[in-house]
Amino acid sequence: MKQLDAKLKKLRYYPLFGALIYLLFGALWITFSDQLLLSLAVDPQTLSRYQSYKGYFYIVLTAALAWVLLRQRLHFSRSLTKSEYILDQTIEKAAAGIAHVSPSGQFLRVNQELCRLLGYSMAELRELSFQQLTHPMDLARDQALVEETLSGLRQHYSLEKRYLRKDGQVIWARLSVSLIAATDISDTFFVSVIQDISDVKLAQLKLEESELRFRTLLDSMPTISVQGYDEDGTTLFWNKGSELVYGYSSQEAIGRNLLDLIIPEKMQEGVREAVSQMASSGEARHAEELVLKRKDGSPVTVYSSHAVVILPDKKPQIYCIDIDLTTYKQQEAQLAFLAQYDPLTHLPNRHFFANQLEQALKVARREQLQLAVLILDLDNFKNINDSYGHNVGDQLLKQVAEKLRICCRDTDTLARLGGDEFAILIEHLEQPEDAARFAQELLRTMQQTLMLPPDLELSAAASIGISLFPQHHDNVEALLQGADAALYKAKAEGRNTYYYYSDQLTAQARQRLVLEGRLRNAVKTGQLHCYYQPQLEVATGRIIGAELLLRWRDPELGFVSPEIFIPLAESSGLIHALGIQVLQQACVQGKAWLDEGLPAISLAVNVSAHQFSRGELGQQVRTLLAETGFPAKFLELEVTESALMQDEDKVIETMQQLRATGVRLAIDDFGTGYSSLAYLQRLPLDILKVDRRFICNMTTNPDNQQITKAIIELGHTLRFEVLAEGVETAEQLAMLQQMSCNYYQGYYFSKPVPAETFRQLLAQQQGVGVRAH
Numbered sequence: 001m002k003q004l005d006a007k008l009k010k011l012r013y014y015p016l017f018g019a020l021i022y023l024l025f026g027a028l029w030i031t032f033s034d035q036l037l038l039s040l041a042v043d044p045q046t047l048s049r050y051q052s053y054k055g056y057f058y059i060v061l062t063a064a065l066a067w068v069l070l071r072q073r074l075h076f077s078r079s080l081t082k083s084e085y086i087l088d089q090t091i092e093k094a095a096a097g098i099a100h101v102s103p104s105g106q107f108l109r110v111n112q113e114l115c116r117l118l119g120y121s122m123a124e125l126r127e128l129s130f131q132q133l134t135h136p137m138d139l140a141r142d143q144a145l146v147e148e149t150l151s152g153l154r155q156h157y158s159l160e161k162r163y164l165r166k167d168g169q170v171i172w173a174r175l176s177v178s179l180i181a182a183t184d185i186s187d188t189f190f191v192s193v194i195q196d197i198s199d200v201k202l203a204q205l206k207l208e209e210s211e212l213r214f215r216t217l218l219d220s221m222p223t224i225s226v227q228g229y230d231e232d233g234t235t236l237f238w239n240k241g242s243e244l245v246y247g248y249s250s251q252e253a254i255g256r257n258l259l260d261l262i263i264p265e266k267m268q269e270g271v272r273e274a275v276s277q278m279a280s281s282g283e284a285r286h287a288e289e290l291v292l293k294r295k296d297g298s299p300v301t302v303y304s305s306h307a308v309v310i311l312p313d314k315k316p317q318i319y320c321i322d323i324d325l326t327t328y329k330q331q332e333a334q335l336a337f338l339a340q341y342d343p344l345t346h347l348p349n350r351h352f353f354a355n356q357l358e359q360a361l362k363v364a365r366r367e368q369l370q371l372a373v374l375i376l377d378l379d380n381f382k383n384i385n386d387s388y389g390h391n392v393g394d395q396l397l398k399q400v401a402e403k404l405r406i407c408c409r410d411t412d413t414l415a416r417l418g419g420d421e422f423a424i425l426i427e428h429l430e431q432p433e434d435a436a437r438f439a440q441e442l443l444r445t446m447q448q449t450l451m452l453p454p455d456l457e458l459s460a461a462a463s464i465g466i467s468l469f470p471q472h473h474d475n476v477e478a479l480l481q482g483a484d485a486a487l488y489k490a491k492a493e494g495r496n497t498y499y500y501y502s503d504q505l506t507a508q509a510r511q512r513l514v515l516e517g518r519l520r521n522a523v524k525t526g527q528l529h530c531y532y533q534p535q536l537e538v539a540t541g542r543i544i545g546a547e548l549l550l551r552w553r554d555p556e557l558g559f560v561s562p563e564i565f566i567p568l569a570e571s572s573g574l575i576h577a578l579g580i581q582v583l584q585q586a587c588v589q590g591k592a593w594l595d596e597g598l599p600a601i602s603l604a605v606n607v608s609a610h611q612f613s614r615g616e617l618g619q620q621v622r623t624l625l626a627e628t629g630f631p632a633k634f635l636e637l638e639v640t641e642s643a644l645m646q647d648e649d650k651v652i653e654t655m656q657q658l659r660a661t662g663v664r665l666a667i668d669d670f671g672t673g674y675s676s677l678a679y680l681q682r683l684p685l686d687i688l689k690v691d692r693r694f695i696c697n698m699t700t701n702p703d704n705q706q707i708t709k710a711i712i713e714l715g716h717t718l719r720f721e722v723l724a725e726g727v728e729t730a731e732q733l734a735m736l737q738q739m740s741c742n743y744y745q746g747y748y749f750s751k752p753v754p755a756e757t758f759r760q761l762l763a764q765q766q767g768v769g770v771r772a773h
């Protein structure tokens with residue numbers, strides 16, 4: 001506008017210049033044309049004619065000038081009108097809204113498009129200012145830009161802003177504003193070009209909204225991790241969920257390879273292949289449960305789905321959507337736990353116990369084993385709950401559970417059936433009374449005082465019911481009901497006691513346990529003594545050794561047979577103490593007789609299968625021999641055939657250890673077990689003892705005679721010496737002699753006798769040779 005002003009200023013003097021030139025030209029013409037004519041005209045007529053010509057010439061010239069000027073004027077007017085028309089049409093027909101706006105914001109001129117955009121007529125718009133039509137949220141920015149432009153900081157500006165239409169609607173427009181500055185402020189105005197971008201803006205807003213929604217959704221789901229990778233596995237996207245699930249922040253993860261971040265070593269090859277296969281095929285892999293790796297190296301189980309995203313002109317991207325299954329897994333584990341375990345004591349529940357019992361019954365049926373089900377119920381637990389509250393009751397139950405757990409062996413199953421009722425399954429029960437022994441131990445334990453926080457001392461006596469397979473019942477339900485019925489009896493009998501399902505077993509077990517108590521005391525106080533049964537050489541009749549046989553005379557019960565107390569000692573574990581006592585007595589006594597100068601004989605000690613299976617026997621024997629000084633070669637250990645058949649490898653190992661100490665080994669009661677020839681060959685044995693059952697009637701029973709003969713021959717074939725047990729008659733002895741049996745023992749020569757009696761027997765035959773070893 002200012003340039004236009006300057007141009008117009010220049011043009012302002014053009015008419016004056018023209019007039020002055022014309023004045024000058026006219027003056028010169030008038031001054032010099034007449035002189036020229038006078039010099040050319042020879043006469044006045046010619047002069048007059050020339051002057052006429054001059055007049056015509058002047059008229060023609062000025063007419064031509066006027067024509068040129070008028071034509072120019074016409075041309076100018078035409079082009080001005082055309083320009084105006086073009087400009088008007090440009091403004092009016094423009095596809096964008098155009099407005100001239102005064103510096104104060106008043107619309108000076110508006111085109112039709114703007115009227116259409118804003119919903120006003122031209123006249124109405126010219127009455128309004130842009131401030132009135134701008135959305136309040138955008139006005140400050142627009143106004144600021146106007147002021148910056150007016151102050152010369154900028155010459156034009158663009159802005160996306162909202163207009164308020166006449167009908168109240170809001171439209172989005174892109175505004176481009178240029179200042180047309182004039183020297184006179186009243187001539188200064190803005191040219192605004194306003195483009196309706198509502199559709200674009202709406203689409204853009206929708207896109208932004210969708211992007212925002214997408215991001216917000218992803219970010220606000222802490223257990224859903226979304227990661228984006230390129231075809232090489234480089235991380236492109238890492239949402240908040242991924243940060244929480246895997247522990248890497250997005251800054252740490254983006255740019256690093258997936259394999260380095262979350263894939264455990266052993267899965268790396270497979271994942272690398274899967275990523276490149278998805279990228280090349282464009283098809284996502286099926287969803288699956290995976291165990292991936294956190295930043296701290298700990299495993300995390302996720303349900304992983306995949307998507308291949310292919311954007312225009314971009315390489316495929318692989319997106320992994322991982323749902324953290326940690327909580328789910330924990331809940332699953334907890335549910336699995338609750339289905340099988342009691343939440344208070346963490347012991348198995350009734351369901352678990354019943355399953356375990358079912359399995360144990362299958363094994364017991366197949367292998368002909370016995371098992372016991374014990375149900376233990378606390379006496380007067382209700383009173384504890386009522387008096388001290390349920391919290392104390394719960395604490396007590398937890399402590400009881402712990403005590404019971406300590407009493408149980410690894411092979412037992414302890415469960416809480418509910419309330420104050422616990423169940424114990426004893427598998428591989430050897431004797432029915434073993435269950436009673438265990439019940440007694442439990443009752444003793446229960447009587448111990450329990451300390452409950454803060455400083456409550458309570459004891460929790462209990463009653464126990466026992467049912468046995470196969471004696472009582474053969475299925476889960478019946479065994480549990482049987483134990484329950486027995487428990488009921490125990491409660492009715494005054495509590496703090498146990499009962500079997502059958503009264504007969506209860507009585508029997510109690511009797512045995514009383515006896516066991518007495519035996520324990522007898523072992524402790526040395527009431528058991530060894531008797532010696534002489535062993536003789538068949539050919540010479542000389543005493544070559546003795547078998548030590550235990551004798552127990554109880555002050556109240558009188559003589560108790562080893563047939564009764566040895567099994568009791570075995571089932572109660574007393575056999576170990578007892579066994580050591582006998583071994584010690586053999587060594588001490590044998591050494592004493594040697595020192596006395598009596599003939600050197602071997603002393604045979606019976607060793608129970610239990611002693612063998614413990615694996616300490618070798619060491620114990622070595623220690624005793626060293627302590628007593630009794631020569632190992634005079635000590636003989638007798639093991640029954642059935643004991644040898646229990647755990648073959650262990651037995652052979654123990655026998656070899658014993659053999660290494662120099663002691664002799666005998667197989668007792670031979671013929672009653674089922675040991676194979678091959679097995680016998682593997683055993684480091686010295687003597688084979690023919691069971692007395694074959695001897696006792698061999699003179700009358702040809703079968704036993706043949707068997708005895710066969711055993712003796714077998715023993716000799718295997719290079720063992722053979723001793724016949726239970727020889728009661730001269731006929732039996734004669735027959736054994738015929739069969740080349742090496743040694744014998746039995747009532748025919750002597751019953752087992754006290755040490756002193758045996759010493760006298762031995763002394764009598766002093767001077768007679770002993771068995772060569």
Ligand SMILES: Nc1nc2c(ncn2[C@@H]2O[C@H](COP(=O)(O)O[C@H]3[C@@H](O)[C@H](n4cnc5c(=O)[nH]c(N)nc54)O[C@@H]3COP(=O)(O)O)[C@@H](O)[C@H]2O)c(=O)[nH]1
Nearest residue numbers: 549550562563566582606607608668669726727728746747
């Ligand atoms: N592990 C240990 N077992 C021992 C020990 N002491 C004994 N026992 C075992 O107890 C079972 C019974 O023994 P016992 O009642 O002493 O009977 C033995 C003999 O008295 C008896 N015998 C001996 N000769 C005759 C006879 O001519 N006739 C007849 N009817 N009985 C006789 O035989 C028993 C000896 O048997 P064995 O041991 O097989 O040689 C018995 O199994 C003992 O082993 C011990 O300290 N530890």
